[in-house]
Every structure is written in C-alpha cells, then in structure tokens.
Amino acid sequence: MYTVCLVEDEVDLANLIKTYLEKAGYNVVNFTKGSDAINYIGNKVHIWILDIMLGDDINGYDIIKAIREKDEEVPVIFTSARDQDLDKILGLELGSDDYITKPYSSKELVLRVNKIIKRVYKDESTTLITYEDYSVDLTKRMVFEEGKEVKLTTLEFDLLVLFLKNRDKSFTRDEILDAIWGSDYFGSDRVVDDLVRRLRKKLPKLNLNSIYRYGYRLS
Incomplete structure (x- = not known):
C-alpha cells in the first residue's frame, strides 16, 4: 500500500x-x-x-x-x-x-x-540506458556519470527518460507538458523551458537541442 x-x-x-x-x-x-x-x-x-x-x-x-x-x-x-x-x-x-x-x-x-x-x-521493462558517459537505472531511478551519481528530481528524471527513449525525435512543448505533467495540466509552457534548463545544467553532455518556436530534440 x-x-x-x-x-x-x-x-x-x-x-x-x-x-x-x-x-x-x-x-x-x-x-x-x-x-x-x-x-x-x-x-x-x-x-x-x-x-x-x-x-x-x-x-x-x-x-x-x-x-x-x-x-x-x-x-x-x-x-x-x-x-x-x-x-x-x-x-x-x-x-x-x-x-x-x-x-x-x-x-x-x-x-x-x-x-x-x-x-x-511503475515497473520498467528495460532497466538500464546508457548515453555518452551517463548510465540511467530505470528501476532505481538513478543516474550516474562515470560511476558517480547525479541527483535529479522526479520531473528531471522523467524528462531525461522521455528523451532517451525517443532519440532524434522532436517534441513540441505541449507534447512534453502532456508526457511529463499530464494532459490536465493548466499553466504556462515556461515550465518546460525551465525543466530543460535544469536538466542541461546537471547533465551538460546531453546533446539536447532547442528547436526555434517548436520544442526540443535529443541527438
């Protein structure tokens, strides 16, 4: 329970x-x-x-x-x-x-x-994702850079997993809002930009690209 x-x-x-x-x-x-x-x-x-x-x-x-x-x-x-x-x-x-x-x-x-x-x-079918020097444990919801843990908030982790599972896919801000906050979220899409900014700061090796007037894509 x-x-x-x-x-x-x-x-x-x-x-x-x-x-x-x-x-x-x-x-x-x-x-x-x-x-x-x-x-x-x-x-x-x-x-x-x-x-x-x-x-x-x-x-x-x-x-x-x-x-x-x-x-x-x-x-x-x-x-x-x-x-x-x-x-x-x-x-x-x-x-x-x-x-x-x-x-x-x-x-x-x-x-x-x-x-x-x-x-x-929820249970994750895939337990580990790697990207550059990062290892992401989906079961324990932990991120490591060269063996050292990088602390992420719940939303930061969820956004990271969304991009990692959809490499090279472009997301609009609205799509990110729906995926991370849910379709019933009401508020400014500025929260997406803020969350991306914090994720970039903690994981600077992420090749997370901004798409002008559209959204973001992880390459």
Whole structure:
C-alpha cells in the first residue's frame, strides 16, 4: 500500500481529502502544522501533498527543501489558493511534481496522485540506458556519470527518460507538458523551458537541442 503524507492546515478540507485518498486505497498520514511534517521526514512516504501557505512559521516551500535534503526522488504535489506562474515556477525549481490551485475537487487530486504514483513506481521493462558517459537505472531511478551519481528530481528524471527513449525525435512543448505533467495540466509552457534548463545544467553532455518556436530534440 502506498503512503500519502498530506500537509494541510484547513482541517475540514484535510479530512475530506484523507477520506477520498483512503477510499482510493492509500494509507494517509495527515499533518496540520509544518513543524510536525518536517519531523516526520525520513519515514516511508511515497508521495507528499503540501499546502504552500500554512498557519505556522513553516510553509510548504520550507518543507520541500527539507524533504529534498533527504530524498531527491519522492514525488511532491503543491496546493495553494494562489494561481500564479511565479509560485508554480518556484515550486518546480524546488523539485515539486505538480501544482493544484484551490478550490479543487478531491476527486481531481486523487486522479493526479494516481497518475504520479503510476508514473514514478511503475515497473520498467528495460532497466538500464546508457548515453555518452551517463548510465540511467530505470528501476532505481538513478543516474550516474562515470560511476558517480547525479541527483535529479522526479520531473528531471522523467524528462531525461522521455528523451532517451525517443532519440532524434522532436517534441513540441505541449507534447512534453502532456508526457511529463499530464494532459490536465493548466499553466504556462515556461515550465518546460525551465525543466530543460535544469536538466542541461546537471547533465551538460546531453546533446539536447532547442528547436526555434517548436520544442526540443535529443541527438
């Protein structure tokens, strides 16, 4: 059973989400205070759902920073009453996988959790891909350069695998959005450019080409 850690200071909303997630078959751990959530880091969690603006001195951004110090891979969904591209970009910079704006349907949140869980924890038929000096372990979701691990976020890893499995194929930004964030993502396609920029920085030997007014291609 997959464990969801929900950090939400609106008690009624948290209870409603918890009920829907449990009906979907998840084990749910719920916190209303950011400090309690940070103290829980290190326990087995398959996905975190973080409200950005919490009632105490610790917000969702503080929590994801603490999570990423311990675990680069565990998926994180941000929730917020603010629908601003800046918040979404900052969340992605910190390693979040999705962003959902309040008010939202609990059913929609469950669907997003299902999609991320399926993507991140699915079995891979091919376990190892090599490119230049990089080795990509699809089962362990780890990347190595000449034997040394390169830390990638979940989205960075998913984007890398998308390109590696489709060498020399050109992708539009919309196609990348659908493949990585899902067809129900609403927001600026700037997140694609930002994710590509971060992947290039971490893996400079990737021959990842920009296609003017179109998208990207790995050669």
